[in-house]
Amino acid sequence: xxxxxxxxxxxxxxxxxxxxxxxxxxxxxxxxxxxxxxxxxxxxxxxxxxxxxxxxxxxxxxxxxxxxxxxxxxxxxxxxxxxxxxxxxxxxxxxxxxxxxxxxxxxxxxxxxxxxxxxxxxxxxxxxxxxxxxxxxxxxxxxxxxxxxxxxxxxxxxxxxxxxxxxxxxxxxxxxxxxxxxxxxxxxxxxxxxxxxxxxxxxxxxxxxxxxxxxxxxxxxxxxxxxxxxxxxxxxxxxxxxxxxxxxxxxxxxxxxxxxxxxxxxxxxxxxxxxxxxxxxxxxxxxxxxxxxxxxxxxxxxxxxxxxxxxxxxxxxxxxxxxxxxxxxxxxxxxxxxxxxxxxxxxxxxxxxxxxxxxxxxxxxxxxxx
Amino acid sequence: xxxxxxxxxxxxxxxxxxxxxxxxxxxxxxxxxxxxxxxxxxxxxxxxxxxxxxxxxxxxxxxxxxxxxxxxxxxxxxxxxxxxxxxxxxxxxxxxxxxxxxxxxxxxxxxxxxxxxxxxxxxxxxxxxxxxxxxxxxxxxxxxxxxxxxxxxxxxxxxxxxxxxxxxxxxxxxxxxxxxxxxxxxxxxxxxxxxxxxxxxxxxxxxxxxxxxxxxxxxxxxxxxxxxxxxxxxxxxxxxxxxxxxxxxxxxxxxxxxxxxxxxxxxxxxxxxxxxxxxxxxxxxxxxxxxxxxxxxxxxxxxxxxxxxxxxxxxxxxxxxxxxxxxxxxxxxxxxxxxxxxxxxxxxxxxxxxxxxxxxxxxxxxxxxxxxxxxxxxxxxxxxxxxxxxxxxxxxxxxxxxxxxxxxxxxxxxxxxxx
Numbered sequence: 001x002x003x004x005x006x007x008x009x010x011x012x013x014x015x016x017x018x019x020x021x022x023x024x025x026x027x028x029x030x031x032x033x034x035x036x037x038x039x040x041x042x043x044x045x046x047x048x049x050x051x052x053x054x055x056x057x058x059x060x061x062x063x064x065x066x067x068x069x070x071x072x073x074x075x076x077x078x079x080x081x082x083x084x085x086x087x088x089x090x091x092x093x094x095x096x097x098x099x100x101x102x103x104x105x106x107x108x109x110x111x112x113x114x115x116x117x118x119x120x121x122x123x124x125x126x127x128x129x130x131x132x133x134x135x136x137x138x139x140x141x142x143x144x145x146x147x148x149x150x151x152x153x154x155x156x157x158x159x160x161x162x163x164x165x166x167x168x169x170x171x172x173x174x175x176x177x178x179x180x181x182x183x184x185x186x187x188x189x190x191x192x193x194x195x196x197x198x199x200x201x202x203x204x205x206x207x208x209x210x211x212x213x214x215x216x217x218x219x220x221x222x223x224x225x226x227x228x229x230x231x232x233x234x235x236x237x238x239x240x241x242x243x244x245x246x247x248x249x250x251x252x253x254x255x256x257x258x259x260x261x262x263x264x265x266x267x268x269x270x271x272x273x274x275x276x277x278x279x280x281x282x283x284x285x286x287x288x289x290x291x292x293x294x295x296x297x298x299x300x301x302x303x304x305x306x307x308x309x310x311x312x313x314x315x316x317x318x319x320x321x322x323x324x325x326x327x328x329x330x331x332x333x334x335x336x337x338x339x340x341x342x343x344x345x346x347x348x349x350x351x352x353x354x355x356x357x358x359x360x361x362x363x364x365x366x367x368x369x370x
Numbered sequence: 371x372x373x374x375x376x377x378x379x380x381x382x383x384x385x386x387x388x389x390x391x392x393x394x395x396x397x398x399x400x401x402x403x404x405x406x407x408x409x410x411x412x413x414x415x416x417x418x419x420x421x422x423x424x425x426x427x428x429x430x431x432x433x434x435x436x437x438x439x440x441x442x443x444x445x446x447x448x449x450x451x452x453x454x455x456x457x458x459x460x461x462x463x464x465x466x467x468x469x470x471x472x473x474x475x476x477x478x479x480x481x482x483x484x485x486x487x488x489x490x491x492x493x494x495x496x497x498x499x500x501x502x503x504x505x506x507x508x509x510x511x512x513x514x515x516x517x518x519x520x521x522x523x524x525x526x527x528x529x530x531x532x533x534x535x536x537x538x539x540x541x542x543x544x545x546x547x548x549x550x551x552x553x554x555x556x557x558x559x560x561x562x563x564x565x566x567x568x569x570x571x572x573x574x575x576x577x578x579x580x581x582x583x584x585x586x587x588x589x590x591x592x593x594x595x596x597x598x599x600x601x602x603x604x605x606x607x608x609x610x611x612x613x614x615x616x617x618x619x620x621x622x623x624x625x626x627x628x629x630x631x632x633x634x635x636x637x638x639x640x641x642x643x644x645x646x647x648x649x650x651x652x653x654x655x656x657x658x659x660x661x662x663x664x665x666x667x668x669x670x671x672x673x674x675x676x677x678x679x680x681x682x683x684x685x686x687x688x689x690x691x692x693x694x695x696x697x698x699x700x701x702x703x704x705x706x707x708x709x710x711x712x713x714x715x716x717x718x719x720x721x722x723x724x725x726x727x728x729x730x731x732x733x734x735x736x737x738x739x740x741x742x743x744x745x746x747x748x749x750x751x752x753x754x755x756x757x758x759x760x761x762x763x764x765x766x767x768x769x770x771x772x773x774x775x776x777x778x779x780x781x782x783x784x785x786x787x788x789x
Binding site for chain 2 (some may be wrong): 110111112113114115116117120131169172173176238239241242245246252255256258261264265
């Protein structure tokens, strides 16, 4: 792959890695903990996530242009660490792609295509993902930018159309919950913000590796703002209690839009747009898994028949792993722990091992010189 | 390689995208489009009635039905142990599947409302084909009767009922416009109370056939009536229209309304005592209510300071007072302020008798005194019944219309001139 990803494209990729699933999970989850103080949890979460994104971006910016992350790691921390790290991350990206695919199809099945077998729907998505993987990250990055640019006007339109339904008093009383609860409410969103770790994979293909810091931080700030906007909208329209029972609060919100008798049921427009962003997220994570497998195992996973093999695995795994369609797989503490573990702790550990390996090599070199 | 792979994958992906539609395809001629639904309880069974459109009639009519045409709707009822099973029972008698996406109105039966609306609201929040924006009304007796009643002005009765509700809420504001989501929101608020406007058939025999329909005067009409009061999802009482207007003032939901008053002191001042039977009417064009709860220590009851700022225009007057004089206008404003205060007090008093906080004071107290609210919450109904309401109304008469003197006064003056 060539070095062609710009800072804007990097930001859009980080945004698409976070927003689609977070939009679905965060409003209900945060309001379950802190009700009308949900915005405080989110602000806190965004602030901490921005610092984490800065750290991840700084680590990613050390990459060498055109050299894949896993291969760079091999040079910095040794073969075993790189193989283990690459393998773990590949499994992580694959597992998130599988969970997100299951959640996405559950939503499509519940809201739009009730009778179409989910296996067929998943099969269609997997084919698209394979196509995206074959096209490479640059093509996905360009579409991510288009989607990012379309997000703001759509959200603004929804805000204007829902203005009449909003009651600003729903935010009161402010700080009704303890700081402990506010911090607790911020954990799930922070877990999803940690998806900014995808910057580690794309940094080597950025035109300037130093831009990785800006892309990661901007991606977190933009997705955080959008999420904050969505949570506030849900809160102001439905109030904190009703949202807690809603699995898809943002779409319930759009379903209320009615202008006269001629402009209604517009949620389908927002759903279609959201579906496009989910495809991008799935595409990014599937490509992440393929890319890491390719560099770790040194086999051409981006090409047939290996690409078909991993696609088939994803299809079967996603189709058979969940006996029920409840919107819980994205919100369990296991998922949050997995997000923290693979997005924050693993890179932190790898960075520490890189530094240690460097020191050992330097001291070995010094010893040899002596 | 990539290009070759793209060439293989792209057609495959496109082909499957087309195929997925097969399972969920919906043909228009296989659907029964419902424009209104009524739900009630009969013992432990759910009774669901549907007002279903007859598409050929609706599409063929450019306005109200043309002479001798078929009726635009058909109404039928099914029963079942749950709401959804009752709906699916319709497949036993109808060749088409019921389609609720265009359902405009939901009529709740009184019996059902007395037992609780939780299951009904759950159905609306759980299923994607039921819209939360559906207008909710309540009927005494069978909801099916409301669905059977035909409307002349609007070809689809369900649409007509919804529009009537909207028009009333915009121009008279005594009854609030309630849809499923606002009902659910109210019932999950701190006060756990909500309101639903009543609909009933006013007049004689219901208009359900072509013969009755093709007449310039219909024997009966659908009409909005009282306001049903719900506490914890159950019907606990009713408010008259006037009291409902008072409650709407407190809820800050009065957009426009008309207030009629006797000329009172205006006439007495100019014409002497005994001239107070004349009336004047003012259209309220704008109203804004702000409420401040005041919670004092000890056993002092809670006080609510309600401030209403309103303005309007004179629509009609039979009063002889000189409208060019400032003190006449001031007197009219004072009368209007007193009237609004009285409407608010009476309406609020009725809700206190029912111990049901439909005005949302519980939420206001929770917002202003969160710690005290936690203690008060347990016995809120009793505390609500003891609230002291202090109302302050500021009414401004903005316009007098196109003439400053009443025609009665003008007529008297001209007759006086002749003498």
